[in-house]
Amino acid sequence: MNRIQHKKWIDTLGIGLFILTMLYMCGLTSNKDEIEIEQNVVTEDKIQQEADNELPADFPKDLFFNSGVGGWRTYLRLNRDGSFTGEYSDFNAYAEDDFPKGTVTICEFEGKFTNIQRMDQYHYTMSLEKLEILDIPEMWIENGYRFLKEDEPYGLENGEKFILYMPETPIEQLSEDFLIWWLSWYYSEEETVRPEKLSCYGMCNEAMQYGFFSYEGMDAFEPYISK
Numbered sequence: 607m608n609r610i611q612h613k614k615w616i617d618t619l620g621i622g623l624f625i626l627t628m629l630y631m632c633g634l635t636s637n638k639d640e641i642e643i644e645q646n647v648v649t650e651d652k653i654q655q656e657a658d659n660e661l662p663a664d665f666p667k668d669l670f671f672n673s674g675v676g677g678w679r680t681y682l683r684l685n686r687d688g689s690f691t692g693e694y695s696d697f698n699a700y701a702e703d704d705f706p707k708g709t710v711t712i713c714e715f716e717g718k719f720t721n722i723q724r725m726d727q728y729h730y731t732m733s734l735e736k737l738e739i740l741d742i743p744e745m746w747i748e749n750g751y752r753f754l755k756e757d758e759p760y761g762l763e764n765g766e767k768f769i770l771y772m773p774e775t776p777i778e779q780l781s782e783d784f785l786i787w788w789l790s791w792y793y794s795e796e797e798t799v800r801p802e803k804l805s806c807y808g809m810c811n812e813a814m815q816y817g818f819f820s821y822e823g824m825d826a827f828e829p830y831i832s833k
Contacts, residue, residue: 659722661686661730661770669809669818671761674789680761682818684809688719688732694759707750713759714740719768728779730770737762761818765811775804784810787817 665686672679677697684690691714698709719732744755771780777800785791788808790801809818 661688661722662772667807667820669807669820671787671816671818673787678760680759680818682809684719688722689717690719691716692759694756694761696756702752705747705750705752709752709754711754711756712742713756714742715759715762716740717762728772728775730772732768732770734762734765734768761811761814761816764813765816767812769810769812771804771808771810773804773806775808777802777804780804780808781815783815784808784817788819789821 661684663686666683669682669684670679671682677699678695680692680694682690682692693715694713696711698711701708715737717737718735720735721733722730723732724730739758742755743753746753777785788804790805807820810816811818
């Protein structure tokens with residue numbers, strides 16, 4: 607091998623080593639990219655899983671179960687993590703000098719919904735894990751009312767599975783038994799025209815088809831006892 611051939615051989619070897627080095631570096635970069643992609647997927651899955659275990663971002667919301675007739679109602683403040691506090695009350699006009707505003711039968715409670723899952727753009731499902739009746743006096747007078755203790759709230763009985771419907775849920779997806787508890791179902795601007803979509807949040811006790819609804823800005827639905 608003469609000097610010229612030897613030089614060409616060295617140049618060729620150098621180019622080959624350079625190509626092999628670049629291929630190796632590309633392989634490392636590719637593996638790194640794949641690892642980063644896998645990590646991002648895991649992170650996104652974790653974020654999605656956490657989101658699936660929570661209610662919408664604008665919670666807590668105050669939800670009410672009542673018929674619009676009579677003085678009873680069940681108030682429930684539902685937090686994003688599924689925990690809640692509330693009170694059931696039933697107003698009676700019977701009054702005396704010591705309680706001129708009347709008599710209220712009342713039950714205070716707290717609890718927790720778990721297994722929260724978003725099923726589609728219109729509704730979540732959740733399970734009632736805990737319902738605890740709080741210890742209050744048998745009778746007391748406050749703010750002009752006489753309060754009498756009630757043993758359990760109305761609206762949550764027999765409830766294991768609950769559905770939370772989002773605003774804009776099409777009415778055709780909701781049962782008539784559930785909708786009768788929504789005041790706007792009867793008190794629309796035109797009595798002959800029923801709403802086509804839910805205009806608020808609605809929570810359904812699936813077993814009983816009882817409906818709790820949000821009524822923002824309606825002072826008449828404030829609880830008797832401030833939380």
